[in-house]
Amino acid sequence: MAKSPAVTVIIPSFNRAATLPRAIDSVLKQSFDDLELIVVDDASTDGTEAVVQQFHDDRVRYLRHSKNRFAAAARNTGMQAARGEYIAFLDSDDEWLNHKLECQVGSLQSCDASWGCCYGGANVIDVRTHRRRVYRPTHSGNVLNNYLMSRFIVWTPTFLFRRACLDEIGMMDESLIRCQDRDFFVRFFDRYQTTVVSEPLVNVYSDTLSRNVVDARRGRLAFLEKHENRIEELGPFWSRYVHALQWCLQAEQEFSTGRFSQGFAAAFHCLRWNPCLPPKRYAALVLRAAQGCFSRVGRNQVASVE
Numbered sequence: 001m002a003k004s005p006a007v008t009v010i011i012p013s014f015n016r017a018a019t020l021p022r023a024i025d026s027v028l029k030q031s032f033d034d035l036e037l038i039v040v041d042d043a044s045t046d047g048t049e050a051v052v053q054q055f056h057d058d059r060v061r062y063l064r065h066s067k068n069r070f071a072a073a074a075r076n077t078g079m080q081a082a083r084g085e086y087i088a089f090l091d092s093d094d095e096w097l098n099h100k101l102e103c104q105v106g107s108l109q110s111c112d113a114s115w116g117c118c119y120g121g122a123n124v125i126d127v128r129t130h131r132r133r134v135y136r137p138t139h140s141g142n143v144l145n146n147y148l149m150s151r152f153i154v155w156t157p158t159f160l161f162r163r164a165c166l167d168e169i170g171m172m173d174e175s176l177i178r179c180q181d182r183d184f185f186v187r188f189f190d191r192y193q194t195t196v197v198s199e200p201l202v203n204v205y206s207d208t209l210s211r212n213v214v215d216a217r218r219g220r221l222a223f224l225e226k227h228e229n230r231i232e233e234l235g236p237f238w239s240r241y242v243h244a245l246q247w248c249l250q251a252e253q254e255f256s257t258g259r260f261s262q263g264f265a266a267a268f269h270c271l272r273w274n275p276c277l278p279p280k281r282y283a284a285l286v287l288r289a290a291q292g293c294f295s296r297v298g299r300n301q302v303a304s305v306e
Contacts, residue, residue: 005059006034007101008084008163012074013092014042017051019205024055026095032102035059038081040074043067072172072180079163079171088160089181093205096157100201104160107195116192117161119154120201127207140196144189148231149238150245156181157202165192176226178219186227213253213262220246237274244274248281255288263289 009027013020020039027037037057041048041064052062063077079087086105090096104118124133139152146152159181169187172180188194224231224246231239247270254263267285270277 004083004085005036006084007032007036007086007088007105007160008078008082009035009037009088009090009101010040010075010078010082011037011090011092012040012042012071012078013044013048014068014071014074015044015046015048016092017044017046017048019093020048020051021054022095023090023092024052024060026098027090028055028057028059029098030096030101031099032105033059035101036061036082036084038063038078040078041065042069042071042074070174072174072176076171076174079166082163085163086160087163087166090157090202091204094157095203097201097203100158101160103197103199103201104195107197108160108162111193111195113162113164114193115195116165117159117188118195118197119160120158120197121199122155122158122202122204123200124155124204124206127205134200136198136200137196138198139194141193142189143194144186144230145234145238147185147189148227148234148242150242154181154185155202155204157204159185161188173226176219176222177215179223183223183226186230190230213250213257213259216253217250217266220250237276240274241277244270244272244277245281247273248277248285252285252288255285256291260289 011020011023024037024039027035036059038061039052041062043065049062049064052060061081063081065074065077075089086108088101104120107118108115119137121134121136124135125131135153135155137152139146143152147154165188168191169184172184174180176183224243231242234242247266251263251266251270254266
């Protein structure tokens with residue numbers, strides 16, 4: 001019987017044949033090579049299977065859904081098939097740096113089983129402007145309260161965990177429209193300590209304008225409702241702070257996509273819940289509103305010329 005790999009890497013993919021080769025390449029070129037790669041095709045129609053078949057590597061496995069079930073279900077399919085001691089996620093439009101697994105596996109191997117997961121830094125690249133932000137997180141140990149208060153971010157492609165933890169954590173919640181990964185991390189941080197590798201491990205390609213803001217709103221509300229009891233344990237001020245911050249982020253996204261009435265409504269909810277967010281959050285909100293306004297003016301001018 002073949003020896004089980006140390007790490008199972010799961011890439012869910014839906015109609016991303018153009019970027020999937022970059023993601024697969026970044027896994028197969030890892031300095032830590034005791035791995036299997038499971039690509040879960042979520043009923044793509046763009047030739048994703050043919051893309052995967054181009055990689056002649058015994059470590060690559062291909063699984064396909066007969067209908068589109070979205071990212072949480074695709075990751076669950078991968079986790080159910082995983083054989084590795086550790087599991088890591090990678091999105092099909094992102095890529096790992098070649099030392100990613102080596103750093104994180106080493107980090108968890110140096111700890112006992114109460115440390116169930118590891119996350120790390122990222123280069124966040126705007127696909128429209130090519131602007132790069134370097135994110136270097138530092139929170140480790142018991143981080144749940146800080147995570148609920150959004151004092152740090154976990155980019156899903158940086159997350160690695162012990163497969164044995166799934167017996168207690170369970171799979172991703174497929175009923176959530178959005179925030180499935182955030183819900184998964186909350187459940188992890190509620191039960192396990194986490195290590196962190198602060199240096200960038202991943203290139204995350206971000207396109208905020210392509211996101212469905214209606215789904216984002218529903219996802220945020222469902223997440224807040226699901227974890228309301230745990231959020232209330234933070235105390236009156238901080239529980240309202242968590243709600244206010246989520247509404248602030250929603251308002252930023254609404255403004256970015258030119259949905260001004262929805263943006264102002266979300267901003268009102270933010271202030272109603274807690275008007276004491278950090279000044280930089282309000283500055284970001286004003287900036288998003290201004291950018292959305294200028295973008296709309298530009299589109300109107302182009303339309304009038306035409």
